[in-house]
Amino acid sequence: MIFKSLDAETMLKNPEKISEMDRREFLKIGLVITGVFAGGSILSVASAADKIFPNGSIAEKYPYRPHYCMVIRVDRCIGCRRCVEGCAAANAVPSYGWRTLVLEKVVLQAVGQKREFIPVLCNQCNNPPCVRACPVTATYKDKKTGIVMMDNQKCIGCKICMAACPYEARYYNEERGAVDKCDFCFETSLSRGGKSTACQAACPADVRVFGDLSDPQSRVYRLVHQLQQPVWVLKKDTDAKPNIFYTKG
Amino acid sequence: MGCPENSSWKGCVQDAVRRVFSGGPVYLFFLGLFAVLLVAGIAAGIHSVYIVGSRHAYGSTREIPLAMLIATYTFFVITSTGLCLVSSIGHIFGVERFMPIAKRAVLLSVITIMSGFLVIGLELENPLRLGIYLFLSPNFTSNIWWMGVLYSFEVVLLILEFIFILLDNHKASVAAGLLGILFGIAAISNLGGVFAMLNGREFWYGPYLPIFFIASALLMGCAAVIFFTVLAYRIQREPLESPMADALAAVGKLAGLMLAVIMFFTIWRMVALAVGGTHELLVRDALVSGPFAFNFWVMEAGLGMILPFALVLWSAGKRIGPLFLASALVIFSSFFMRLDMVVAGQIVPMYWELGVREYARLHEYSPTGHEILVMLAGVGLTGAAFLLGEKVFQGFREVEGAGSGSGGTPEDVAQEPRSASKGKVDV
Known part of the structure; x- marks a missing residue:
């Protein structure tokens, strides 16, 4: 049995007996230090409880104009998955694939709300492992927008980008005869003068906020650079410097 | 070699064809069997990629995109580099006892690398684009780009080395062989880097795999030399003469050393996993007591390390029978070692830490019939090309004509020179 359910009560009674796996299970609940990024640069690695940014931690420059990013306010997500449907319809995503997904986390031990929804998508990383791994630059970082794009005609189908x-x-x-991924609806919307993504437009709860992180007047800028709520990214330890931020509120 | 100097190419080809068809029923049966495997595997690969789509035919998924065919590819190219390295000990670096194995090993190195290319060609969704964009749109930071370039150079150098050997041009063959070693080591360690540089995959990430692949290649090279040489002497129906028997004994000792190295690599790998991150702990559990436990303990550790090491010790560097069996076990089990390495690196969901329902279990993978057939296409190509090579090049002998040995078991084969010559072979 690889996955054991968490026995928090026992763990707290016998803290000296907590195994490595138990400790990791405990951290999975969410009581975890969050890393805070902006534009792929680490702003701080601070306790979410303390809500502290160290001095001088706000990045002053972003490498792209516009520097597209998305802020996901997870506590607003109701799990309707209209974003997934909207994305699939706008980008001709087949039934066997997805560009965005809404994950569901159930924590029975939690006080009050026991369910949380976590939208995920391509993080349009500033240091994208997929781009480094592709042998023929079929996937690349757009120099203007920072979006990780696909050139379908070049894709050899080795799938190393999927593994990376x-x-x-x-x-x-x-x-398409190629690996497919989220491009922030660049092909279907942004390149045609659109200002939003299909997933953002379909969301009834304003969970996904899309915009230009290099613009101090944008919503995403203000959401990422505020101190009241913790901001975090997924898989911080891979140093991919993602542009999808998570927050609450 | 195998063709009188004053005869025409047409005459040489006719002689070679005659030798192939005079190989006897067992030889022709296996040649036919391997040819059928090759054709069936190629057909299965074409059907998978170009007709029904690999999503329907192959077991690889979004979650486990690199699967059995990638493992098979690594199996063949690691073997190829190993053969190149082992052949070089005598042929390039002048160690006398290793001299007799060089020619066959170089040809086998070419054959196995081509088998690897065949399998990867049937795994890629758009292999033709690789030929174009590898040159027109290179990504110098990609390990796969370097892999393509380095192996392309290596296969050309190996072919040149083999041709120069046949032409008895020692200087040119040594030069080609030396470059082949350099490209081979670079290619094999870079192949490890394909996996080791994916820092989102904790089981692969780090400097372990590039180094392990070099050690593993040496072991595979030793095993392949012993295995195919013993079979070759049965095909030629000749006893193992003293220089070759001595060479195999020396290769057997090197195989024993490399087995010990691989065992220590594996032990430390597992110890390190025990104190690693969450993903590493999960992979260790899967290998030690989870879905990979049989593969790990029986196929990898038991049949691939402990038993072969015991057989090598039992052979005392002389008995060819135990060495042959140990080599066969190493080759067989190393396939599972590659498969476990490739698949186990992807079984832990990327979002496992989130504790979400969609990723609450380890990913699973089972090879499909199509994948097994494509894997067997590689086996078929290696087997058929080896059998043909033995007849076309007449067992890599300087003397014309085949002997009249009885063609018994490997142990029988090894016994004959003990009584007939001053060889050191013992059973």
Whole structure:
């Protein structure tokens, strides 16, 4: 049995007996130090409880204009998954694939709300492992927007980018004959003058906030650079410098 | 070699074909069997990728995109580099006892690398684009780009080395062989880097795999030399003569050393996993007591390390029978070692730490019939090309014509020179 359910009561009674796996299970609940990023640069690694940014931690420059990013306010997500449907419809995502997903976390031991929904998608990393791994630059970082793009005509289908991605955000699309991934709806919206993504437009709870992180007037800038709520990213330890931020409120 | 100097190419080819068809029913049966495997595997691969789609035919998934065919590819190319390295000990670096194995080992190195290319060619979704964009749109930070370039150079150098050996051009063959070693080591360690540089995959990440692959290649090279040489003497129906028997004994000793090295690599790997991150702990559990436990304990540790090491010790560096069996076990089990390495690196979901329902279990993988057939295509190519090579090049002998040995078991084969010559072979 690899996955054991967490016995928090026993753990707290016998703290000296907590095994390494138990400790990790405990951390999975969410009582975990969060790393705070902006534009792929680490702003701070601070306790979410303390809500402290160290001095001089706000990045002054972002490498792209516009520097597209998305802030996901997880506590607002109701799990309706209209974002997933909207994405699939806008980008012709087949039934066997996904560009975005809403994950469901159930914590029966939690006080009050016991369920949380976590939208995930390509993190448009500033240091994308997929781009480094691709042998023929079929996937690349757009120099203007920072979006990780696909050149379908070059894709050899080796799938090393799928293995390299820390967010499992890629799949092989038979119809396109290439690996497919979220491009912030660049092909279907942004390149045609659109200002939002399909997932953001479909969300009834304003969970996903999309915008330009290099613009101090944008919502995403203000959400990332505030001190009242913790901001974190997923898989911080891979040093991929993601541009999908998570917060609450 | 195998062709009189004053005869025409047409005559040489006719002689070679005649030798192949005079190989006897067992030889022809296996040649036919391997040819059928090759054709069936290629057909299965074409059907998978170009007709029904690999999503329907192969067991690889979004979660485990690198699977059995990648493992098979690594199996063949590691073997190829190993053969190149082991052949070089005598042929390039002048160690006398290793001299007799060089020619066959170089040819086998070419054959196994081509088998690897065949399998990867049937795994890639768009292999033709690779040929174009590897040159037109290179990514110098990609290990796979370097892998393509380094192995392309290596296969050309190996072919040149083999041709120069056949032409008895020693200087040119040594030069090609030396470059082949350099490219081979670079290629094999870079192959480890394909996995080891994916820092989102904790089981692979780090400097372990590039180094392990070099050690593993040496072991595979030793095992392949012993295995195929003993079979070759049965095909030629000749006894193992003293220089070759001595060479195999020396290769057997090197195999024993490399087995010990691989065992210590594996022990420390498992010890290190025990104090690693969450993903590493989960992979260790899966290997030690989870879904990979049979593969790890029986196929890898038991049949691939402990038993072969015991057989090598039992052979005392002389008995060819135990060495042959140990080599066969090493080759067989190393396939599972590659498969476990590739698949186990992907079984832990990327979002496991989130504790979400969708990723609450380890990913699973089972090879499909199509994948097994494509894997067997590689086996078929290696087997058929080896059998043909033995007849076309007449067992890599300087003397014309085949002997009249009885062609018994490997142990029988090894016994004959003990009584007939001053060889050191013992049973």
